[in-house]
């Protein structure tokens with residue numbers, strides 16, 4: 462492998478050799494939103510919720526993986542657009558760093574014991590997620606939320622545990638144009 466450089470733009474990441482864009486439309490992640498009737502009403506349109514431009518492919522386990530996420534603005538029944546969220550699987554946990562590039566977001570975190578934290582993901586913010594804290598991002602603004610993430614390539618993913626728990630302890634709802642954290646009654650460890 463040779464040295465290379467990128468800039469913090471979607472185009473730079475998309476055009477990099479080996480980059481892979483993962484597109485998540487509403488139909489694929491419908492079960493993460495609490496308002497099922499509103500999910501149904503948006504089903505025909507099936508909006509793009511986010512794109513994750515992933516530079517994991519082709520990297521060996523001793524390397525770093527990284528990517529750029531572009532999370533669209535919007536809401537489903539008052540719940541802001543968000544990512545699926547994941548743990549990094551127990552046998553291959555790894556810490557992770559997020560860097561806010563543009564837009565206004567929240568990072569939701571939960572530990573394996575069910576503790577939770579929320580942090581602002583805004584331009585210039587550097588957010589450190591320690592091993593074993595699951596993470597989900599939420600766009601609480603009116604423009605796309607763009608952020609950079611970097612983590613050890615050996616890290617594995619666990620999305621199923623998030624589904625099993627009913628999501629994260631907190632949800633972020635739009636109340637009169639303002640993001641408000643509300644407890645998620647469906648959450649269980």
Ligand code: S6P
Pocket residue numbers: 513528529530544545546547557596597598610612
């Ligand atoms: C990777 C890191 C992010 C997410 C991306 C999409 O460890 O946490 O790059 O992969 O934001 O989110 P998700 O939950 O669909 O993987």
Ligand code: ZN
Pocket residue numbers: 547549557596612
């Ligand atoms: Zn992650």
